[in-house]
Amino acid sequence: xxxxxxxxxxxxxxxxxxxxFQAVDGLTLKVSKGELRCIIGPNGxxxxxxxxxxxxxxxxxxxxxxxxxxxxDNLEEHQIARAGIGRKFQVPSVFRxxxxxxxxxxxxxxxxxxxxxxxCFERDSExxxxxxxxxxxxxxxxxxIPAGHLSHGQTQWLEMALLVAQDPExxxxxxxxxxxxxxxxxxxAELFIRLKEKHTLIVVEHDMGFVKEIGDVISxxxxxxxxxxxxxxxxxxxxxxxxxxxxxxxxxxx
Amino acid sequence: xxxxxxxxxxxxxxxxxxxxxxxxxxxxAFILNKYARYLVLGILAVALSLxxxxxxxxxxxxxxxxxxxxxxxxMVLKLRTVPVHTGKAGLPDFMVWNNVDTLPWFWxxxxxxxxxxxxxxxxxxxxxxxxxxxxxxxxxxGVYVAIITLATLVVVNLMIIDxxxxxxxxxxxxxxAQLEIFGLTFDAYxxxxxxxxxxxxxxxxxxxxxxxxxxAGLVLQAIRDNENRVRYFGYxxxxxxxxxxxxxxxxxxxxxxxxxxxxxFASPTFLGVQLSLSVVIxxxxxxxxxxxxxxxxxxxxxxxxxxxxxxxxFLKTWTLIMGFIFVVVVLFLPKGLAGVVExxxxxxxxxxxxxxxxxxxxxxxxxxxxxxxSLR
Ligand SMILES: Nc1ncnc2c1ncn2[C@@H]1O[C@H](COP(=O)(O)OP(=O)(O)OP(=O)(O)O)[C@@H](O)[C@H]1O
Ligand SMILES: [Mg+2]
Numbered sequence: 001x002x003x004x005x006x007x008x009x010x011x012x013x014x015x016x017x018x019x020x021f022q023a024v025d026g027l028t029l030k031v032s033k034g035e036l037r038c039i040i041g042p043n044g045x046x047x048x049x050x051x052x053x054x055x056x057x058x059x060x061x062x063x064x065x066x067x068x069x070x071x072x073d074n075l076e077e078h079q080i081a082r083a084g085i086g087r088k089f090q091v092p093s094v095f096r097x098x099x100x101x102x103x104x105x106x107x108x109x110x111x112x113x114x115x116x117x118x119x120c121f122e123r124d125s126e127x128x129x130x131x132x133x134x135x136x137x138x139x140x141x142x143x144x145i146p147a148g149h150l151s152h153g154q155t156q157w158l159e160m161a162l163l164v165a166q167d168p169e170x171x172x173x174x175x176x177x178x179x180x181x182x183x184x185x186x187x188x189a190e191l192f193i194r195l196k197e198k199h200t201l202i203v204v205e206h207d208m209g210f211v212k213e214i215g216d217v218i219s220x221x222x223x224x225x226x227x228x229x230x231x232x233x234x235x236x237x238x239x240x241x242x243x244x245x246x247x248x249x250x251x252x253x254x
Numbered sequence: 255x256x257x258x259x260x261x262x263x264x265x266x267x268x269x270x271x272x273x274x275x276x277x278x279x280x281x282x283a284f285i286l287n288k289y290a291r292y293l294v295l296g297i298l299a300v301a302l303s304l305x306x307x308x309x310x311x312x313x314x315x316x317x318x319x320x321x322x323x324x325x326x327x328x329m330v331l332k333l334r335t336v337p338v339h340t341g342k343a344g345l346p347d348f349m350v351w352n353n354v355d356t357l358p359w360f361w362x363x364x365x366x367x368x369x370x371x372x373x374x375x376x377x378x379x380x381x382x383x384x385x386x387x388x389x390x391x392x393x394x395x396g397v398y399v400a401i402i403t404l405a406t407l408v409v410v411n412l413m414i415i416d417x418x419x420x421x422x423x424x425x426x427x428x429x430x431a432q433l434e435i436f437g438l439t440f441d442a443y444x445x446x447x448x449x450x451x452x453x454x455x456x457x458x459x460x461x462x463x464x465x466x467x468x469x470a471g472l473v474l475q476a477i478r479d480n481e482n483r484v485r486y487f488g489y490x491x492x493x494x495x496x497x498x499x500x501x502x503x504x505x506x507x508x509x510x511x512x513x514x515x516x517x518x519f520a521s522p523t524f525l526g527v528q529l530s531l532s533v534v535i536x537x538x539x540x541x542x543x544x545x546x547x548x549x550x551x552x553x554x555x556x557x558x559x560x561x562x563x564x565x566x567x568f569l570k571t572w573t574l575i576m577g578f579i580f581v582v583v584v585l586f587l588p589k590g591l592a593g594v595v596e597x598x599x600x601x602x603x604x605x606x607x608x609x610x611x612x613x614x615x616x617x618x619x620x621x622x623x624x625x626x627x628s629l630r
Contacts, residue, residue: 081488
């Protein structure tokens with residue numbers, strides 16, 4: 001299963017309990033380097049919560065998470081980010097008062113210390129780099145506009161560009177195509193395939209067309225547990241997955 | 255350099271130059287002293303603008319740093335009065351009255367001018383860093399930060415009043431020598447003190463501007479905007495906040511030292527709740543997200559306060575008038591006077607948003623949960 005033969009991210013028996021309710025219930029997941037893993041599952045399956053545990057937003061009740069061979073479940077959010085994990089949230093979260101350009105500059109965080117950044121100003125070469133990135137996501141005209149003025153679609157693009165600027169080893173994406181048009185979704189797929197060359201990605205998605213376009217291995221979550229794992233075809237055939245998705249039109253047509 | 259930055263630097267430069275030229279036109283020592291006082295309070299407002307306006311830390315205890323700076327300066331200048339305002343063994347007079355017979359250990363180093371100047375900055379910075387360490391590592395935010403800083407201010411204020419034997423209590427430290435460094439004497443009513451203060455204001459403004467224009471300053475603004483998101487980029491939010499909080503305390507400490515020079519005493523009111531809350535008002539009026547705006551806000555408000563309270567007609571109503579102006583500004587000018595000026599200059603020079611394509615404002619159809627909800 002692992003393409004490069006290297007286990008990049010490993011979740012072992014992860015349990016997250018909110019006042020007794022097990023949002024994630026013994027999840028074990030292995031993602032190898034350079035993989036683009038899709039996670040699907042019905043609403044409330046615990047997909048977002050699973051990503052939250054990886055990036056340190058939510059603490060574990062039980063289990064462990066290792067990234068590149070090191071335990072990360074006891075680290076603080078910024079330490080996990082420095083270890084090389086970036087996250088896009090389900091709900092748009094950019095810096096609304098800052099301009100698009102400033103957003104990108106904050107995201108470029110290879111140097112993250114306070115004193116390293118005090119009296120450090122943007123160089124021309126760095127600015128050009130960000131301009132190119134903005135061009136790629138179609139926001140080159142909006143560089144000096146506060147991010148709060150962008151449309152929903154543009155905000156989604158900005159969020160993805162933030163991750164490109166951050167350039168983490170592992171990227172966690174929560175429903176990147178939500179609210180996008182068909183063309184936009186297609187362009188997002190292109191971006192992901194490009195990102196896949198240098199990064200490992202975990203993408204939570206509802207849009208099966210999109211998943212088919214980008215996914216290698218798909219993990220299906222249901223009620224906090226891993227229900228199935230495999231290629232698109234294998235998943236579509238899977239009897240339990242079919243029963244979970246029954247009434248929602250089946251996985252193939254979702 | 256971006257055009258906006260160039261215009262900003264120019265504006266700051268012109269205003270500071272104007273301040274430095276004032277003594278060429280004013281030769282009344284009393285008025286010059288009054289102006290110097292306003293400028294010092296302008297420095298204090300710059301300090302709050304850095305923490306509140308840029309980082310979103312509403313520090314209601316800003317006067318604590320100011321007062322500590324002021325006491326450090328007063329301690330140095332008091333020991334310089336030996337043997338005039340002292341008793342046996344060179345003790346400050348108020349200690350003699352309080353039956354203290356040896357100089358307390360923490361007064362000893364203030365025999366050195368260099369130490370006093372250092373302490374006036376280092377003590378507020380150290381205290382802010384310590385307080386910030388607990389508050390920001392503990393992820394205390396919003397109104398709780400305001401309450402904690404205000405409470406700390408009150409505690410320090412009460413301690414100073416309570417330790418009358420060593421601090422002069424309610425009376426503060428009075429009858430000071432004049433500051434003398436490098437052979438220059440800074441008379442509170444002379445132009446030298448005014449120049450010193452105008453130069454300090456210039457320095458603090460440009461220093462704070464450099465901080466806000468740096469990458470660290472940008473991260474601070476990102477923290478103000480969406481603190482939680484910043485963490486996931488790998489920045490240690492607590493340390494950035496401690497940094498802003500401490501730099502702000504250092505600037506307030508400088509202002510405090512200068513205030514002792516122009517007032518010729520240090521008093522517990524310099525660490526008073528009233529002064530601390532006034533700083534918030536100055537920043538709100540001038541525009542807390544503009545360092546220069548905050549400084550001018552302080553100068554304008556305190557200047558008006560001075561003028562109104564001295565005039566016969568408004569003797570009884572001036573507090574009411576000031577309150578009214580404050581309410582109007584807060585209700586109608588959320589960015590303060592700086593916001594008004596910015597809006598006007600954008601119209602006149604045509605830079606800013608008008609030259610850009612109209613942002614494409616589409617109602618958020620999906621995922622339209624509120625920002626606050628997004629990262630709780
Ligand atoms: N902070 C919380 N406190 C209590 N319950 C929570 C909390 N966060 C999530 N839950 C619950 O945990 C379950 C899993 O939520 P999660 O957001 O992970 O689902 P999801 O798979 O991402 O769903 P969706 O497809 O709707 O985004 C849900 O039932 C949710 O109500
Ligand atoms: Mg979700």
